[in-house]
Amino acid sequence: MANGRFGPYGGQYIPETLMSAVVELARQYERWRNDGGFAAEYGALLAQYAGRPSLLYYAERMTARLGGAKIYLKREDLNHTGSHKINNVLGQALLAKRMGKTRLIAETGAGQHGVATATAAALLGLDCEIFMGREDMERQSLNVYRMELLGAKVNPVLSGTATLKDAVNATMREWAGRMDDTHYCLGSVMGPHPFPVMVRDFQSVIGREIKQQMLSLENRLPDAVVACVGGGSNAIGSFYEFIGDESVELIGCEAGGKGVDTPDNAATLTNGAIGVFHGMKSYFCQDEFGQIAPVHSISAGLDYPGIGPEHADLFDRGRARYVPVTDGEAVDAFEYLTRTEGIIPAIESAHAAAYAMKAAPALGKDKIIVVTLSGRGDKDVASIAKYRGVKIHE
């Protein structure tokens, strides 16, 4: 795949200063992805450190109450550090070491990717700096301190909307000034090639496990795989193995915010247009002049105005469907899953659960839906309380 194109999407739209770094990264990734020793070391870390395979859990009470399709939950929330982000980070951190880098930098929205990066840096003896929007630091103050405990420096980003998009800008700027010892550990299937391919490869373990586990539990493929989408890493990780299985419907749940007909949402494929930003051609929330829109979601991890280029291509081809889920629906699903199954999902993942709650009752009991729970929701308890107007002491 030349320059990492997915149909017309992807590419390497970045300043010349960074070109040598991404060209070298692509070359090194090609070399190491096919190396037996690298694969063995990565596999061992996934099994012995991250805790893979993650469970595919039959949500029996949720299924019974909804009265339709059988619901399985892919429990990425049970991974070490509490989300799917560790899958990607361990791969990139190992690669960074192979490339002789001694320092990781990363953006983070909700803090899950920042925590995962800080964790991998601690484990592998790398320096670590995280860039996080000031607004997100306030929403996710516990994760900020977690990263600091892990030895990372967390830099507040004050520019623009002070959220995930601005954190990516700041990390790109930092990388452009210091590439010799520094690897940009990008957290999603976005950015310039090779990131969308590389991050997808590291996350595709999710879908491979779903398929194996489903075959051994049910002796068949699921009818649908549902995941939340910001940049889209847990979604592409869940979908990738099933792209060739036409019978499996792939559904991405975007942040509908306060509603897709209000300005306050981050539903890129519902409302966005094709553009070029953050190193890639894809869909973006933007105005008629091509200015990137200040998006909104209750979930810091989905509060991003773009989407990975492979999703853009799956969308155009009709292979995957993307639906908006509002803040309110996500909060309802967060509480529902917590009370019904005793599982507190990340507010990001609750977007996927919300869609399953809407879809399952209309489907027959012979149907099976897999919902990827990308992360756990401890970090969101304070925001949910705030949303509900409940005063708690953190």
Add this chain to the structure above:
Amino acid sequence: MSKIGEAFARGPAFIPFITGGDPDLETTEEVLRALCEAGADIIEIGVPFSDPVAEGPVIEAASERALSAGCTADKLFDLVKRVRADVPILFMTYYNPVFAYGAGRFTQRCAECGVSGLIVPDLPFEEREELLGPCAARGLELISLIAPTSEERIARIAKASSGFLYCVSSLGVTGTRDKLGGGARRMIEQAKRVSDIPCAVGFGVSTPEQAREIAAYADGVIVGSAIVRIIAEHGRDCAEPVRKFALDIKRSVTKC
């Protein structure tokens, strides 16, 4: 010879950059005239973008000011048409505003209004084909950049470029620097081995001394953040201080 080629024919060129519409269009018009009076050889006008990832804080803040004052590409097209500068004007912007406008329509408007070319920092050599066609069709130059990290890319880029080569002096983003990296001279030497394209150095140039130092080996000196900072300091009254500063730079560039 193209308008841009002529700008380099008289000795080292002084190429100031300003963000269009900062703090408002009227001021930009006054600053444009002041820069012409001060002897600018080419003027870069930044079409503001919401997320300028190659810029440091000074130009980023200028873009924010311009956008909140309602600046758009259309308003800058009108401004350039109205001013009718003798000096070639380049638009510097990110690719998304061009893409959203439509590359064909955008370059058409450039040609109609007297914009001589485009600098698009997030459209590297490998991706430039999609804009190169529309530019060429309307006689616009699409300026290529080289950076200290470009290494073996320099020869390839220099060979295929036209107008001039924008040499990024140091790593990182735009912004004034006390000391410039020593890499620019070497980059220019590499480029000149394969092409006689004019080479202008930018990123971090902020004083007449630095400008003089660069003009000794480069075909042009690009000054951005230092001017934008004067505009930020003086607001609507910036035209005169910008003119004075530009005169100083122009003199030190020409003395070589």
